[in-house]
Amino acid sequence: MNSVASKRLFQEYKHLTTDPPDGITAGPVNEDDLFVWEAMILGPEGTPYEGGVFPAELKFPKDYPLMPPTMRFLGSVWHPNVYPNGVVCISILHAPGDDPNHYEQASERWSPIQSVEKILISVMSMIAEPNDESPANVDAARMWRERRPEFEKRVRADVRRSLGL
Amino acid sequence: MNSAQDVPDSTDWLHTPLKEFAQLETALHCQICKEFYDTPMITSCSHTFCSRCIRTSLSADGRCPACRTADQASKLRKNSALQEVVATFMSARPAAICVARREVEQATQKARPGKRKRAVLDLDDLEQAQGEGRTTRSKSRRTAASETSTVDAIEVEDSDEGADETYEPEIERVPDDGLLECPLGCGKRMKIEQVEPHLDRCEDEKQSEKREKHPAQVNGYLPKVTSRQNGPPRERLAELNYSLLKELPMRKKLEEIGIPGWGSKQLMIKRHTEWVNLWNADCDSDHPRSKRELLQDLETRLIADARRKKSNPAMVSSSPKDQPIEETAALPPMNSHEDSNHPVDDDTSNPTPQSATDTQPAPYAERPEALPSIREKVEAANAGKQIEPVMNQGFISQQPQPDITITIPAAAASGALNDQEVPVPQGSENPALLSQGHFGHPKQDKVVGNRDEHSPSGGRRGTPCELPAHLHGDSRKMPMFAVPSRPVSDSETGGGGGAVQ
Numbered sequence: 001m002n003s004v005a006s007k008r009l010f011q012e013y014k015h016l017t018t019d020p021p022d023g024i025t026a027g028p029v030n031e032d033d034l035f036v037w038e039a040m041i042l043g044p045e046g047t048p049y050e051g052g053v054f055p056a057e058l059k060f061p062k063d064y065p066l067m068p069p070t071m072r073f074l075g076s077v078w079h080p081n082v083y084p085n086g087v088v089c090i091s092i093l094h095a096p097g098d099d100p101n102h103y104e105q106a107s108e109r110w111s112p113i114q115s116v117e118k119i120l121i122s123v124m125s126m127i128a129e130p131n132d133e134s135p136a137n138v139d140a141a142r143m144w145r146e147r148r149p150e151f152e153k154r155v156r157a158d159v160r161r162s163l164g165l
Numbered sequence: 166m167n168s169a170q171d172v173p174d175s176t177d178w179l180h181t182p183l184k185e186f187a188q189l190e191t192a193l194h195c196q197i198c199k200e201f202y203d204t205p206m207i208t209s210c211s212h213t214f215c216s217r218c219i220r221t222s223l224s225a226d227g228r229c230p231a232c233r234t235a236d237q238a239s240k241l242r243k244n245s246a247l248q249e250v251v252a253t254f255m256s257a258r259p260a261a262i263c264v265a266r267r268e269v270e271q272a273t274q275k276a277r278p279g280k281r282k283r284a285v286l287d288l289d290d291l292e293q294a295q296g297e298g299r300t301t302r303s304k305s306r307r308t309a310a311s312e313t314s315t316v317d318a319i320e321v322e323d324s325d326e327g328a329d330e331t332y333e334p335e336i337e338r339v340p341d342d343g344l345l346e347c348p349l350g351c352g353k354r355m356k357i358e359q360v361e362p363h364l365d366r367c368e369d370e371k372q373s374e375k376r377e378k379h380p381a382q383v384n385g386y387l388p389k390v391t392s393r394q395n396g397p398p399r400e401r402l403a404e405l406n407y408s409l410l411k412e413l414p415m416r417k418k419l420e421e422i423g424i425p426g427w428g429s430k431q432l433m434i435k436r437h438t439e440w441v442n443l444w445n446a447d448c449d450s451d452h453p454r455s456k457r458e459l460l461q462d463l464e465t466r467l468i469a470d471a472r473r474k475k476s477n478p479a480m481v482s483s484s485p486k487d488q489p490i491e492e493t494a495a496l497p498p499m500n501s502h503e504d505s506n507h508p509v510d511d512d513t514s515n516p517t518p519q520s521a522t523d524t525q526p527a528p529y530a531e532r533p534e535a536l537p538s539i540r541e542k543v544e545a546a547n548a549g550k551q552i553e554p555v556m557n558q559g560f561i562s563q564q565p566q567p568d569i570t571i572t573i574p575a576a577a578a579s580g581a582l583n584d585q586e587v588p589v590p591q592g593s594e595n596p597a598l599l600s601q602g603h604f605g606h607p608k609q610d611k612v613v614g615n616r617d618e619h620s621p622s623g624g625r626r627g628t629p630c631e632l633p634a635h636l637h638g639d640s641r642k643m644p645m646f647a648v649p650s651r652p653v654s655d656s657e658t659g660g661g662g663g664a665v666q
Contacts, residue, residue, distance in 0.1 A: 003469060004198070007198065008197075011199045011200060012199060015175070015176055015199070018179065019179055062469075065198075066226070096233070111233065112218070113230045115199070
């Protein structure tokens with residue numbers, strides 16, 4: 001067991017359970033492995049995602065918090081910054097060194113002082129306000145840019161379907 | 166010890182009248198490890214982190230994690246004032262949280278509109294809280310800061326211990342004995358007529374008295390004084406420019422500073438970086454550990470890395486770029502007396518069914534009973550112990566049954582062939598199993614050593630004691646992981662075990 005990483009993950013878990021931010025829950029999937037978490041994010045109010053519940057999986061590297069975790073939505077999420085396979089593309093999840101897209105400010109990227117809570121809050125605000133400079137899902141980005149009503153309709157339909165309505 | 170409440174966290178304060186303390190406590194946490202500052206160091210850009218944290222971070226990134234200004238470990242300076250604040254807060258915390266919680270309890274019990282003042286606190290509260298004594302970081306995890314904890318010794322802590330190591334209690338009040346005190350301040354009292362002759366000798370007497378008194382006084386504070394004075398102060402290690410060093414000189418360098426110089430260059434770089442961080446952080450600390458302890462710490466860390474890779478292959482493949490060097494060879498063979506090396510070596514050859522269950526999605530929130538287990542692990546990790554996942558019910562139920570039914574006959578058959586041949590060249594443990602008659606667990610310890618977290622010293626290794634009773638009863642002839650594998654003794658030569666798998 002990597003004591004540095006697991007201690008910190010446990011600390012964060014404790015913090016998130018006792019004082020969770022609105023619309024977010026997160027915790028290790030399995031007590032044996034603090035390095036795989038599941039998170040639930042509520043769709044932000046006032047967006048087409050409102051009412052939806054978006055489960056996601058976070059995987060932490062063993063040298064966390066030096067390196068960021070990866071995050072993947074477990075269901076499909078139609079969003080310009082979410083790859084079709086569910087992987088979230090957001091600057092806070094990118095290690096400080098690499099900038100594959102050459103548009104991110106260093107200050108937005110991962111640093112050990114960030115935390116799961118901050119990631120989830122960032123993702124929540126990303127859901128509300130897509131960043132179409134770096135579309136992970138090009139189709140969704142184009143639809144969002146050009147045919148907003150259709151985009152919103154599709155998202156709402158997805159949300160309803162995911163809730164079993 | 167039975168709830169997450171035992172791990173101190175700033176959120177402990179949230180539902181008490183002392184809400185603001187949550188922020189105070191967060192401010193006293195290192196932003197990297199999210200725990201209380203341990204030997205806080207200040208960067209050139211005036212941000213503060215634990216010595217270990219910032220050193221590790223700088224060696225990985227070379228930038229301040231807070232503002233991303235480029236910085237160097239050699240420019241770090243100690244933030245002693247903050248360290249004192251943290252230490253004081255930590256020692257005051259148990260008492261304070263106790264009071265705060267009691268407040269809440271009383272408020273709820275008496276259902277009085279919460280207007281109780283802190284002043285109502287009676288002596289019992291204080292004594293109980295202080296009985297918990299000094300709180301180190303690891304201890305405070307264990308100590309339940311709740312009122313149920315027992316009071317072993319009531320020890321009233323000195324508010325500024327440490328500052329007054331040579332402090333000698335002075336008698337301020339003037340005794341009414343008709344004597345005069347020495348005007349030179351040596352503290353002696355005498356009759357008026359003795360004063361004048363005394364004045365001539367006073368200085369001398371003082372000197373000789375000091376000589377007599379001093380040793381005794383030092384002894385009284387021995388534990389504290391010695392911590393720094395054992396040998397000359399340590400020198401910090403310089404970072405190396407790894408890209409300029411060839412493998413051979415590097416090996417030498419590593420051996421020079423007393424850490425193992427084997428393995429690939431990548432491995433050595435990792436080991437060296439870890440060691441430099443560990444060592445230098447220890448130089449910063451007021452309570453340095455012995456080199457032996459540090460070496461053990463280093464070993465634990467490297468083993469932990471290797472172990473994580475083994476136990477979680479999915480993780481590694483998902484993030485290929487941040488997995489530097491975690492071959493099993495990362496284990497330095499320095500404490501060969503410790504068994505902990507072997508289990509990990511064994512890991513390489515033993516495909517674990519565990520990984521399948523690790524990633525099995527199961528909403529954690531619905532399993533609050535898992536919490537103590539996690540906490541124990543963290544504690545153990547904290548204490549530097551080797552730990553491995555505990556088998557839980559889910560694991561057991563998912564254990565592939567065919568494995569067992571197939572392997573037992575196989576083991577029996579091959580064992581029958583080999584019967585009296587010892588040692589078996591393939592490293593098979595079958596004769597040993599057979600000689601046990603019932604494939605009983607005691608002899609199988611070598612085979613399944615890597616699964617066992619509970620007895621690093623090699624005690625009862627066969628059955629994980631977390632198994633429910635019905636699973637390690639006699640009815641089950643063989644522990645489920647007793648798939649013959651290469652024994653530990655062969656692992657170093659690297660031969661043998663392959664055939665059995």
